[in-house]
Amino acid sequence: MVKQKLKVTLLTGRTIEQGVGKEAGKATQGYFESTTMAYMDICDMKKLGIKNKSNIMVTTPNGSVVLRAVKHPRGAMPGMIYIPYGPWANSIVSNETTSTGMPSFKGTPAEVEAAPDTHVSTLKELLKSQFGK
Amino acid sequence: MSVVKSVTCPVCGCLCDDIELTVEDGKVTHVRKGCAMCESKFLNYVSEHRVKTPLVRKDGKLVPTSYEDAIHKSAEILANAKYPILYGWSSTDCEAQRIGVELAEEVGGVLDNTAVVCHGPSIIGVQEAGIPTSTLGQIRHRADLIIYWGCDPWSAHPRHLERYTAFTDGRFEDSEWMSYINKVKASVGKKKLSSVKRRSFQCETEYEKISDNKPPVDLNKEGRKLVVVDVRESMTAKVADYFVQVKPGKDYEIMAAIRSIVNEEELDVDEVGGVPVEYLEEIVDTMVNAKFGVIFFGMGLTQSAGKFRNIELAISLTRDLNRRTKFVILPMRGHFNVTGANTVFTWQSGYPYAIDFSLGYPKYNPGETTCVDVLLREQSDAALVIASDPVSNFPRKAAEHLVKNPLIVIDPHMNVTSMVGDVVFPSAVVGVEKAGTAYRMDHVPLPLKKVVEPPEGLLSDEEILRRIVEDVRVIKSQKKEAN
Numbered sequence: 001m002v003k004q005k006l007k008v009t010l011l012t013g014r015t016i017e018q019g020v021g022k023e024a025g026k027a028t029q030g031y032f033e034s035t036t037m038a039y040m041d042i043c044d045m046k047k048l049g050i051k052n053k054s055n056i057m058v059t060t061p062n063g064s065v066v067l068r069a070v071k072h073p074r075g076a077m078p079g080m081i082y083i084p085y086g087p088w089a090n091s092i093v094s095n096e097t098t099s100t101g102m103p104s105f106k107g108t109p110a111e112v113e114a115a116p117d118t119h120v121s122t123l124k125e126l127l128k129s130q131f132g133k
Numbered sequence: 134m135s136v137v138k139s140v141t142c143p144v145c146g147c148l149c150d151d152i153e154l155t156v157e158d159g160k161v162t163h164v165r166k167g168c169a170m171c172e173s174k175f176l177n178y179v180s181e182h183r184v185k186t187p188l189v190r191k192d193g194k195l196v197p198t199s200y201e202d203a204i205h206k207s208a209e210i211l212a213n214a215k216y217p218i219l220y221g222w223s224s225t226d227c228e229a230q231r232i233g234v235e236l237a238e239e240v241g242g243v244l245d246n247t248a249v250v251c252h253g254p255s256i257i258g259v260q261e262a263g264i265p266t267s268t269l270g271q272i273r274h275r276a277d278l279i280i281y282w283g284c285d286p287w288s289a290h291p292r293h294l295e296r297y298t299a300f301t302d303g304r305f306e307d308s309e310w311m312s313y314i315n316k317v318k319a320s321v322g323k324k325k326l327s328s329v330k331r332r333s334f335q336c337e338t339e340y341e342k343i344s345d346n347k348p349p350v351d352l353n354k355e356g357r358k359l360v361v362v363d364v365r366e367s368m369t370a371k372v373a374d375y376f377v378q379v380k381p382g383k384d385y386e387i388m389a390a391i392r393s394i395v396n397e398e399e400l401d402v403d404e405v406g407g408v409p410v411e412y413l414e415e416i417v418d419t420m421v422n423a424k425f426g427v428i429f430f431g432m433g434l435t436q437s438a439g440k441f442r443n444i445e446l447a448i449s450l451t452r453d454l455n456r457r458t459k460f461v462i463l464p465m466r467g468h469f470n471v472t473g474a475n476t477v478f479t480w481q482s483g484y485p486y487a488i489d490f491s492l493g494y495p496k497y498n499p500g501e502t503t504c505v506d507v508l509l510r511e512q513s514d515a516a517l518v519i520a521s522d523p524v525s526n527f528p529r530k531a532a533e534h535l536v537k538n539p540l541i542v543i544d545p546h547m548n549v550t551s552m553v554g555d556v557v558f559p560s561a562v563v564g565v566e567k568a569g570t571a572y573r574m575d576h577v578p579l580p581l582k583k584v585v586e587p588p589e590g591l592l593s594d595e596e597i598l599r600r601i602v603e604d605v606r607v608i609k610s611q612k613k614e615a616n
Contacts, residue, residue, distance in 0.1 A: 014289040023173035025182030026548045075366030101503025105436040131536040133553040
């Protein structure tokens with residue numbers, strides 16, 4: 001069976017949990033939990049056949065990352081996926097600075113698919129795979 | 134036990150200066166008046182993630198060393214580099230930032246601060262169009278229309294609403310907190326009713342349809358009005374009198390449409406960026422009829438398509454509104470002293486960020502001398518990172534080049550950049566263990582307090598940098614003599 005993929009616009013940004021996590025420490029469980037999730041619209045989650053807090057793979061031209069899909073708690077945001085700032089989000093965001101110095105942290109086209117059998121990389125695993133350190 | 138009052142919080146650009154800390158046995162044990170991030174900072178500054186001694190990488194692992202050794206190694210790396218990057222600076226005090234400029238000039242590197250991935254485009258926008266602005270005190274006392282565009286202070290600047298805008302009692306404008314509480318009570322009632330209806334009739338849950346922007350009826354109310362413009366319904370949008378949901382990347386179009394309506398031009402379309410023109414007209418009526426309006430903008434404008442052009446347009450809109458009424462605009466600065474970094478760099482070099490000293494004089498050209506671009510072009514050959522975490526916050530390709538070359542990190546905690554660094558310095562936490570100066574997002578300088586003593590033997594950012602500069606000078610003079 002061909003896995004269903006959904007085309008979305010990737011947005012990265014702040015959440016209060018990420019803010020609290022970064023102040024507590026980048027190696028804390030709180031920071032990990034708050035930056036390895038992705039807010040999605042409930043209708044988009046239904047289209048992919050995934051449940052709240054199940055794993056998804058987000059792919060952009062810059063790479064792929066496995067995260068937990070979480071239902072956006074307020075209003076609707078179809079066609080968008082919102083990942084809190086952090087090493088996981090930044091492993092797939094666009095490099096394009098359009099000669100302004102600012103990478104395109106919001107607005108990168110991405111694809112989302114269900115990834116029930118893969119696990120979310122820990123910070124150590126992510127750093128090892130990206131930088132070998 | 135002692136209680137320290139009027140402490141300035143070293144977390145976000147709000148720099149709330151009314152925090153009360155209880156100190157017991159040289160440790161902060163209780164925080165009053167702070168937000169969740171403030172509490173997290175003051176209660177976790179001595180966690181297990183604190184770096185206790187300088188570290189250097191040997192055989193792939195970080196091992197403890199002395200400050201003298203780490204300083205000498207860092208000075209050697211920087212003095213021998215052809216094009217080093219000196220990045221960060223936004224979570225330290227102005228006193229350390231000043232030494233940073235000195236070091237960058239000495240080693241001929243690229244000096245950049247976190248504004249490059251934050252409000253760098255805002256700075257370029259301001260350089261293009263100027264900025265009609267004010268202090269947060271003016272806004273607190275006078276603003277009767279508050280617009281948050283592309284920002285979510287409830288999450289990123291949690292006390293902004295409470296201290297400076299809609300939920301504060303100013304001299305001429307009252308807090309809207311009670312009206313918000315009443316709205317929440319009413320919405321709880323509605324939710325209960327719909328839940329009963331759903332259960333009784335066993336109908337399927339009706340998911341809210343997207344982006345059907347509702348008419349701005351609440352903008353006719355008395356008192357302060359709060360408008361939020363964002364791509365998703367954030368927590369701030371939830372408390373707003375009116376929320377405008379825009380399609381991603383359509384901020385420029387909507388803002389240009391608003392500007393046209395302000396300037397009494399006719400629009401030939403019914404909808405712009407997902408928002409009906411008639412709703413935009415009502416928003417413009419509210420703007421023009423406000424006595425003192427303010428636009429706060431955030432990453433929703435600076436990081437999405439258009440970047441600095443979005444800001445330039447927002448400033449132009451503010452300028453046009455000033456022909457009809459009083460309007461100001463402010464960026465929601467993130468790190469507690471990123472404004473200070475821009476200010477200190479400007480005093481010292483003439484430019485606020487992205488300053489290249491490699492030619493012996495300061496050169497500024499965003500897109501060329503910006504840290505991310507230098508890294509993406511793989512031009513740098515070493516880096517010093519202080520008070521920030523670029524490996525966490527830069528796109529992967531840029532972080533890869535940063536990590537590939539010798540990397541010096543100065544930070545009180547073991548952050549992601551420290552984990553992959555080659556020389557890691559622990560430092561005293563600015564605003565907790567070290568006094569200094571920081572600039573609030575509206576360019577008001579505030580003193581940071583030293584509340585407790587740093588762990589024994591730990592130096593401040595300022596002192597570490599001063600010693601590195603001295604060592605670099607010695608190495609350079611030795612090289613000169615040898616030649």
